[in-house]
Amino acid sequence: MSRTPILSEAELAEALRTLPGWTIANGKLHRTYRFHDFSAAFGWMARVALVAEKSDHHPEWTNVYATVTVDLVTHDAGGITSRDVALAKEMDLLAGT
DSSP states (O other), rough: OOOOBBBOOHHHHHHHSSSSSSEETTTTTEEEEEEHHHHHHHHHHHHHHHHHHHHOOOOOOETTTTTTEEOBBBTTTBBHHHHHHHHHHHHHHHHHH
C-alpha cells in the first residue's frame, strides 16, 4: 500500500479554512468538542469509531464527561494528510457542526 503524502503548508492552510474549530497542535490536527452530557459525547465517539474503522484511520482522543479532545495525524506518513482532513470533516458532520 502506498503512503498518503503529507499536506504542504499551503494545503494545510487551505484545509484549515474548511475546518472551523480545528487547529494544529504538536504537528497534529486538533479540536475539542463539547457535548450536552457524557451520553452525547460517548454516542458521538461510537459513531466516529464506525467511520474510523471502516476507513482504517483512527483518531487519538480523550473523553472526560461531555468533552472529547481529538488529535489526527497519519502516523505511517509522518504528518497530516488528506486522510486526517477527511476524518475531521466527518467528525464535524457527525457532531452537527
